[in-house]
Amino acid sequence: MYFKKSQMNSQNISEVRHNFDKDGYVFLPGFLSEKDVDAINYKLREFIETKVPDMPFNHVFYEDKNNPATLKQLQDLHLYDPFFDGILNNSEFEKIAEVLLGEKVIGKNLEYFNKPPKIGKPTPPHQDGYYFMLNPPQAITMWMALEYVDEQTGCVRYIKGSHLQGMRPHGKTETLGFSQGITDYDEKDFSREIPFPAKPGDLLIHHAMTIHRADGNKSDSRTRKALGFIYFGESAKEDLEAKNAYQKILSEERTTKESLK
Numbered sequence: 001m002y003f004k005k006s007q008m009n010s011q012n013i014s015e016v017r018h019n020f021d022k023d024g025y026v027f028l029p030g031f032l033s034e035k036d037v038d039a040i041n042y043k044l045r046e047f048i049e050t051k052v053p054d055m056p057f058n059h060v061f062y063e064d065k066n067n068p069a070t071l072k073q074l075q076d077l078h079l080y081d082p083f084f085d086g087i088l089n090n091s092e093f094e095k096i097a098e099v100l101l102g103e104k105v106i107g108k109n110l111e112y113f114n115k116p117p118k119i120g121k122p123t124p125p126h127q128d129g130y131y132f133m134l135n136p137p138q139a140i141t142m143w144m145a146l147e148y149v150d151e152q153t154g155c156v157r158y159i160k161g162s163h164l165q166g167m168r169p170h171g172k173t174e175t176l177g178f179s180q181g182i183t184d185y186d187e188k189d190f191s192r193e194i195p196f197p198a199k200p201g202d203l204l205i206h207h208a209m210t211i212h213r214a215d216g217n218k219s220d221s222r223t224r225k226a227l228g229f230i231y232f233g234e235s236a237k238e239d240l241e242a243k244n245a246y247q248k249i250l251s252e253e254r255t256t257k258e259s260l261k
């Protein structure tokens with residue numbers, strides 16, 4: 001449904017896979033048409049108005065919880081609406097994930113990201129695999145721009161080849177929705193980053209071990225909206241005990257913080 005089929009003939013599929021294996025990410029400009037992105041944005045506006053008020057707090061994050069205009073993240077959209085389920089599962093996105101991981105995949109999460117103007121916080125440098133707790137770390141994240149995104153509004157930045165260099169140490173951050181960041185990220189890392197400004201419908205795909213981050217939104221008026229897709233390879237085993245324990249800590253911390261306000 002949401003896919004320019006002509007973009008993926010067998011020749012460029014193998015080129016895309018080659019680049020993904022080598023660099024740890026690929027950039028597919030114009031993956032969705034303007035019309036398709038408009039349809040998603042329309043649906044998202046409706047969803048935010050009608051469904052978000054009833055969603056549990058661990059699926060809805062605001063920069064300022066007293067101001068709905070500062071919505072920054074939604075989790076598991078596919079569980080709330082068949083429209084979003086159809087984007088994550090049995091879709092052309094899923095097919096690409098299977099090609100790039102070389103195995104069947106399971107759609108785990110469809111997320112909405114925004115960085116509201118002026119107050120949208122930076123995304124700390126991290127490797128998704130640290131959050132996923134998988135063995136082997138066979139997983140993929142896709143990030144699709146829903147509007148123009150540039151360095152001022154906080155585009156995604158990758159470190160090429162970092163997926164081949166192991167897991168870096170992570171520690172707690174103060175960023176809601178990205179609670180863990182690389183603790184020894186230094187000048188050398190900053191200098192190796194490649195920024196990816198994007199227009200609506202451009203798709204970025206990275207491996208779970210690829211280091212990435214994004215700046216905050218420094219613009220006075222522009223938002224920075226995107227969809228995030230997470231797929232696990234079927235060979236990847238989740239350490240469920242560690243994951244549930246971690247989720248429990250996060251929920252408790254959030255409840256305590258909110259009750260202190």
Ligand SMILES: O=C(O)CCC(=O)C(=O)O
Nearest residue numbers: 113123128141143214228
């Ligand atoms: O939207 C962002 O700032 C980054 C998203 C991200 O880091 C991710 O999906 O893993």
